[in-house]
Amino acid sequence: MTVDAVEEPFRTQLTVRLREGHSLLGVDLPGPCTFTSANGVDILWMGPDEYLVLAEPGRQIELETALREAGALAVVDVSAQRNVLRLNGEHARDVLAHGCSIDLDPSVSPLGTCVQTLFARTGIVLMVREEGFTILVRQSFANYFTTWLADASLEYVS
Structure with a gap:
């Protein structure tokens, strides 16, 4: 088979709004139309002050707490x-x-x-x-x- 599609169910997905900053969760913020990955998370640029954090299942509370402590303006769990x-x-x-x-x-x-x-x-x-x-x-x-x-x-x- 030369094409393979695999679902990754229950991924942690958090929308994050920032006013300023250069990193989240120890990961450099991506520029427009890019994403960065490290420490078990992907951070996707979704707009000028909006990012989407992707991680393995079950990390919503841990990451949401860390993001709020880091000064995120808003963190919303959009995993579903x-x-x-x-x-x-x-x-x-x-x-x-x-x-x-x-x-x-x-x-x-x-x-x-x-x-x-x-x-x-x-x-x-x-x-x-x-x-x-x-x-x-x-x-x-x-x-x-x-x-x-x-x-x-x-x-x-x-």
């Missing part, structure tokens, strides 16, 4: 808002090209890219990783999205 999928494999980029207008060529969207976009009429957050892509899709669109992905992947399955 989006499903998280990893798309890997030789043709993962090709499958995404079927429904996404973002140019995913590595010269245009290098590792560390993080964008909010439409994919087959569904709002997603797309992260470009070394091992493939991480996709965050709203819970209410998850079934539609995975069905669409499965259909778009058929030509790449051997």
